[in-house]
Amino acid sequence: MKQLVRLFAAVFAAALGLMYWTSHLNSSQGYSGANTITIFNWGDYIDPDLIAEFEEETGLKVIYQTFDSNEAMMTKIEQGGTAYDIAIPSEYAISKLKEEGLLLPIDHSKVPNLDNIDERFLDLSFDPGNEYSIPYFWGTVGIIYNPTLLDGQSFESWDDLWNPELRNRILLVDGAREVIGFGLNSLGYSLNDTNEEHLQEAKRKLGTLTPNVKAIVGDEIKMLLAGEEAAVGVVWSGDAAEVMWENENLDYVIPQEGSNVWFDNMVIPTSARNLEGAHQFINFMLDPEIAARNAEYVGYSTPNAKALELLPEDISQDERFYPPPELTDKLEVYENLGKKMLSHYNELFLEFKMHRK
Amino acid sequence: MTRTRNLYLIPYAAWMLLFVATPIVLIVYNSFFDVEGHFTWGNFEKFLTPVYLRMTFNSFWYAFLITAFSLLVAYPTAYWLTRAKHKQLWLLLIIVPSWINLLLKTYAFIGLFGTYGFVNAVFEAVGIGTRQILFTDFSFVFVSVYIFIPFMILPIYNALEEINPSLLYAARDLGASPWMAFRRVVFPLTLEGVKAGCQAVFIPALSLFMITRLIAGNRVVTLGTAIEQHFLVTQDWGMGSAIAVLLIIVMAVIMLMTGTRGARNPVR
Numbered sequence: 001m002k003q004l005v006r007l008f009a010a011v012f013a014a015a016l017g018l019m020y021w022t023s024h025l026n027s028s029q030g031y032s033g034a035n036t037i038t039i040f041n042w043g044d045y046i047d048p049d050l051i052a053e054f055e056e057e058t059g060l061k062v063i064y065q066t067f068d069s070n071e072a073m074m075t076k077i078e079q080g081g082t083a084y085d086i087a088i089p090s091e092y093a094i095s096k097l098k099e100e101g102l103l104l105p106i107d108h109s110k111v112p113n114l115d116n117i118d119e120r121f122l123d124l125s126f127d128p129g130n131e132y133s134i135p136y137f138w139g140t141v142g143i144i145y146n147p148t149l150l151d152g153q154s155f156e157s158w159d160d161l162w163n164p165e166l167r168n169r170i171l172l173v174d175g176a177r178e179v180i181g182f183g184l185n186s187l188g189y190s191l192n193d194t195n196e197e198h199l200q201e202a203k204r205k206l207g208t209l210t211p212n213v214k215a216i217v218g219d220e221i222k223m224l225l226a227g228e229e230a231a232v233g234v235v236w237s238g239d240a241a242e243v244m245w246e247n248e249n250l251d252y253v254i255p256q257e258g259s260n261v262w263f264d265n266m267v268i269p270t271s272a273r274n275l276e277g278a279h280q281f282i283n284f285m286l287d288p289e290i291a292a293r294n295a296e297y298v299g300y301s302t303p304n305a306k307a308l309e310l311l312p313e314d315i316s317q318d319e320r321f322y323p324p325p326e327l328t329d330k331l332e333v334y335e336n337l338g339k340k341m342l343s344h345y346n347e348l349f350l351e352f353k354m355h356r357k
Numbered sequence: 358m359t360r361t362r363n364l365y366l367i368p369y370a371a372w373m374l375l376f377v378a379t380p381i382v383l384i385v386y387n388s389f390f391d392v393e394g395h396f397t398w399g400n401f402e403k404f405l406t407p408v409y410l411r412m413t414f415n416s417f418w419y420a421f422l423i424t425a426f427s428l429l430v431a432y433p434t435a436y437w438l439t440r441a442k443h444k445q446l447w448l449l450l451i452i453v454p455s456w457i458n459l460l461l462k463t464y465a466f467i468g469l470f471g472t473y474g475f476v477n478a479v480f481e482a483v484g485i486g487t488r489q490i491l492f493t494d495f496s497f498v499f500v501s502v503y504i505f506i507p508f509m510i511l512p513i514y515n516a517l518e519e520i521n522p523s524l525l526y527a528a529r530d531l532g533a534s535p536w537m538a539f540r541r542v543v544f545p546l547t548l549e550g551v552k553a554g555c556q557a558v559f560i561p562a563l564s565l566f567m568i569t570r571l572i573a574g575n576r577v578v579t580l581g582t583a584i585e586q587h588f589l590v591t592q593d594w595g596m597g598s599a600i601a602v603l604l605i606i607v608m609a610v611i612m613l614m615t616g617t618r619g620a621r622n623p624v625r
């Protein structure tokens with residue numbers, strides 16, 4: 001017992017010592033709120049070389065932290081323990097953070113590179129006038145499939161998922177908005193539809209998809225598809241890009257009826273201490289050359305029109321990730337439907353999951 | 358003397374109050390509010406709809422299967438353990454896997470059970486051929502049993518160890534066959550261990566989540582999954598809490614039903 005207490009005391013003392021040492025090191029090198037900038041981003045979602053370049057160019061020290069879900073990120077920002085200068089949430093998280101008054105307006109005069117962004121990606125419903133957020137990457141929801149396992153079947157429409165030959169071969173992403181959304185899309189309705197009849201119709205139609213669904217999974221979907229555990233998946237384009245990079249057999253398509261388009265935007269939380277630095281960082285990331293390099297590294301679609309011109313043709317002409325205008329017109333952002341409707345969507349999704357073969 | 362004893366009680370009392378009583382009160386309180394923060398009985402009414410009732414039935418059915426299979430494997434194992442040569446070593450081998458992170462163990466099974474996983478490779482080699490194991494009821498029950506089994510073995514093992522061997526000798530001397538000695542002497546004496554083990558497995562198995570997604574691919578939806586969904590995705594804390602309250606009540610009933618005889622009349 002005594003030994004145990006001593007052991008814990010030693011660990012505790014060592015931790016305290018290290019804490020003191022780091023704070024000492026930081027202050028001796030002159031790092032404090034004014035010349036550091038804390039960035040909160042998704043894991044593996046930036047070219048690390050760019051951080052070093054940004055540090056060199058501005059003389060600021062970057063503290064880089066990552067999160068793996070919008071919910072986890074929001075909880076950390078709400079609780080306010082760390083002073084984040086920049087965060088990169090998705091659009092529905094942005095409208096939520098905005099509602100809760102946790103974002104600072106962005107001074108557009110300090111972000112001249114905003115002109116490089118394609119107009120299609122500005123002034124969207126979740127943040128009119130881009131008062132609080134600047135686009136970072138965007139993507140879609142679509143079907144990823146493995147032609148080598150499917151002897152030739154190709155996908156053009158959501159209805160192709162209902163093909164009886166696909167029995168037990170489809171993986172779905174575990175998201176109520178995504179699944180109910182493509183159910184609505186396949187019937188020709190908007191994926192933000194709140195009409196009860198349409199929703200019930202979509203639920204009934206999804207019920208008939210059950211025999212084809214092998215599993216409804218989370219992030220593991222990437223590993224399972226790359227390992228050819230299933231031939232077809234409904235995924236976000238970003239995940240699709242990652243899977244296709246690992247397994248070249250796979251292909252991705254945005255169904256012709258339309259689908260979801262999502263955005264990850266840069267925002268400045270109210271906890272920010274270095275506003276000047278935060279604006280510098282946003283402007284830096286919007287530089288055409290920087291944005292192009294970042295897009296090439298990350299593999300998601302860049303909203304930066306000038307950067308797109310700089311990208312090699314095999315990327316910029318890839319209609320799977322940069323769909324032509326006829327198709328982008330049919331893509332919709334998930335609108336914030338309010339807690340009650342979201343809860344109803346989830347209820348329907350739960351009923352869909354309960355549907356046995 | 359009593360004063361110092363009361364002092365020792367403070368950490369325990371504080372712990373119970375802060376981490377047991379308060380959360381339960383908060384959950385009960387939350388269960389009476391809808392997403393918009395209005396008082397309602399709606400969450401409990403919703404629980405009585407077919408969707409949730411079927412989910413409840415599923416949860417109980419799978420928890421029952423998991424407990425039954427755990428017991429089926431654990432009792433002979435524990436019995437054999439008490440007679441094994443290197444008892445402590447074997448015991449350690451059973452306990453060590455429970456030190457490994459649950460998520461890690463579950464992920465390992467995805468690899469083992471996959472279409473191109475180890476198990477299917479063996480099936481292929483012996484001529485059975487590849488079949489779907491992952492995302493089936495079988496894999497769900499199997500992995501759950503694997504995870505819970507140490508909690509079933511240990512109480513049974515302890516109960517078996519406590520049996521005075523002279524009782525067995527007496528039974529044999531008086532003419533009982535080995536099976537009769539087991540049925541009339543050993544098994545009744547280990548009943549408390551069996552009950553403790555079943556509680557330790559059945560109750561957590563009722564609110565399993567995560568394995569339902571990773572191993573069963575959401576083809577098995579239990580109340581635990583629904584609670585997780587309501588708290589993390591829908592943020593309908595009221596409904597999540599209502600399910601949790603009903604689970605707490607059910608668990609309390611089970612505890613009472615399987616309660617030990619010693620607890621009912623503690624003073625002899």
